[in-house]
Amino acid sequence: MPDQPVAAEPGTSTPRAADIRRWRRYLADEQLEAAVYRDLAERRTGEEREILLALADAEARHEQHWRRLLGDDVGRTLRGATRTRVLGFLARRFGSVFVLALAQRAEGRSPYDTDTDATAAMAADERIHEEVVRGLATRGRMRLSGTFRAAVFGANDGLVSNLALVIGISASGVPTHVVLLTGIAGLLAGALSMGAGEYVSVRSQRELLESSTPDPDARSAVADLDVDANELALVYRARGMSEADAEEHAREVLRTHDLALTADPAVHAQSDEHEAVGTGISAALSSFCFFASGAIIPVLPYLFGLSGLPALLIAALLVGLALLATGAIVGILSGASPLKRGLRQLAIGYGAAAVTYLLGLLFGTTGA
Template sequence: MDDADHCAGGGSRPAPPRPSAAQVRRWRRRLAGERDAARIYRELAGLRSGQEREILLGLAEAEERHVAHWEALLGDDAGRPGRTGWRARTMLVLARTLGWIVVLALLQRAESRPLYERDSDAPASMAADERIHSEVVRGLAARGRARMSGTLRAAVFGVNDGLVSNIALVLGVIGGGASGPAVLLTGLSGLLAGALSMAAGEYISVNSQRELLAAAAPDDAARASLPALDVDANELALVYRARGMSADEARSRAAAALSGGRADGERRTGTGTGGADGSGAAGADVVGSGTAAALSSFLAFAVGAAVPVLPFLAGLAGIGAVAASGVLTGAALMLTGAIVGLLSGARPLRRALRQFAIGAGAAAATYLLGLAFGSAVG
C-alpha cells in the first residue's frame, strides 16, 4: 500500500487545525500575564530571606510551568519575552518603595480570580494551581500583616482621627461665623490637644498592658524549688492547669519536668519566667515601649490634623480656604482608606469611599451645628 492509500485508509493522524487569530491573541495575553507573574514572584523573593524566599521562588517556578504551557500552544507564534507589563512594573515599584506586603495584597486579589476556570485551552491542573496560589499568597500576606499590625493600626487610626476630628472642628467654628484667625487658632489648638490626648492614652494603655503581663509572669523563686519537689507528691501539675492546660497535658508536663534532667525539662515545659502560656518578659517585649507608642501616636495624629489647617496657615481665607481644606482632607481620607483596603486584601476604592463618607458626615454634622449655634447666638 503506498502513502496515498495509507492516508486514504485513515492510518495517519490529520494535522491539528491552526489556531485562529483571536486564539493566538488570547494565548499571548495569557503568556504575557504568566511571565509577568513569574517575574514579580522572583523580584519579591529577592526582597525576602529564609522560608518566605523559598515559598516565593516556588510560586515563580509554578508560574513558569504555566508559561511553558502557553509557549507550547503558540509554538513559533509565542515570540521572545517582551517587556514587563505596566501592571507588573507598577507592582515592582510598589514592592521597592512601600514594601512587599502591599504587592502581596494585590496579588492575593489577582490570584483569587477564576482565570482558567472556563478556559478550554488550559488544563484543570492550571485552574487548581491558581486556587492554591491564592491561598499561599493569602498565608504570606497574613504573616506580614501580623508583624506590622500594631504599627499599622496606630499609624492609620492616628492619621484618620486627626483628619476627621480637626476638619469637623474647623468646619464647626466656620459654621458658627468665626473669623480667619479664630479658625486657625482653633485648628492648631485641636491639633495639639488631640495629639497630646492620643499620646497620653497610648502611653497609659501600653504601660498598663505591660504591668498586667508582669503581674501574670511566674515567680523565679518557684523555679528554684523544682529540684527539691517530692516526685510522688507535689503540685507542679496544678501550676500548668492554672495556666490553662488540660489535666492530662498538665500531668504530662509536670512528669517531664521532674524526670531525669530537670533543668532540661524546665526549659522544655516553660516552668521558668516564660510561663506555660508564653506570658511574662517575652509578652512584655511584644507589647513594646509606652514612650515609643505615645510618640508615634502623637506624630500620626498631628500629621492628620495638620491637613485641614494647611490652607489657613498658607494665608487663604473665606470660601477658598474652606474648599481647599475640604479637598485636601477628602484626598487624605481616601488615601488612608485605600491603604487599609490594599493591606487587608479588600477593594481599595470601596474602602477609600467609606473613609471619605465617614469624614464627610462628621464634618457636615459639626458645620450644621455651628450654623445653628451661630444663628441662635446672633
C-alpha cells in the same frame, strides 16, 4: 507531573486569534508574577525567601503551559496587565508588606477557574498561592500592627476631627483668625491626647501580657517537688492541657529533671504578641506625629491667608484626598478593595464634617 495543554476548541488543530491573544496575555502575566516573587525573595532571608522562590517556580511552570499551547505563535513578549506591572515595580523598589498584600489580591483574581484552556491543577495552584501569600503578608502585618495601627488611625482621626472642628467654627461666622487659632489648638490638643492615650494603652497591654507570662524562676522548684503528689501537673492543666496530658507531661519533667520541658508554647506565643503590640513610646510618637500631620491639612488654607467659602472648599478637598489615601492603605493591608475602603473613609469624614457645619450654622444664627 507537568500540566498538560488543553485545546482551545476540541476537534480543531488551529487555535483562534482570540485564543492566541488570551494565551499570550496569560504568558506575560505569569512571567511578571514570577519576576515579582523573585524580586521579593531578594529582600527576604531564610524560610520566607524559600517560599517566595517556590512560588516563582510554580509561576514558571504555568508559563511553560502557555508556551506549549502557543507553540510557534509565542511571538514577542507582551507587557502584561497594568496591575501586574505596577506590582512588579513596587516589588523592585520596596518589597514590603504592601506588595505582599497586593499580590494576595492579584492571586485571588485568577481567571483560571473559568478558563477551559487552563488546567484544574493551575487553577488550584492559584487558589493555594493566595493562601501562601496571605500567610506571608500576615507575618508582615503582625510586625507592623502596633506602631502602624497608631500611625494610620492617628492620621485619620486628625483629618476628620480637625476638619469637623474648622468647618463647624467657620460656619458659625467667627473671624478667620479665630478659625485658624481654633484649628491649631485642635491640632495640639488632639495630638497630645492621642499620644498620651496610645502610650497608656500600649503600656497597659504589654503589662497585661507580662503578667500572664510564666515566671522562669519557678522552674528551680521542679527538682524538689513531691513525685507522688505531682503538683506540676496542675500548672499544665491551668495552662489549658487536658488532665491526662498534664499528668504525663509532668511525670516526664519530674523523671528527667529536664527544665527545658517546663517551657510552654504559650510563652513563645506571648513573646510574639509583645512584638505585635509594639512599644509605648513608639506608638505614642507615631500617634502624635500622624494625628498632627492629618490635623494640619484642614488648617492649611487658613495658614496661607484664604478665608470664607474658598478656604472651606479647599480644606474639604485636601482632607478628602487624604482620607481616600488612608482608606486605600488600610484596604491594601487588610486584603480588601482599596477603593471601597477609601470611599468609606471619605463618607465617614465628610459625614462628620457636615454635622458640625450644620451645628455651626445653627449656633451662628442663634447667636446673631
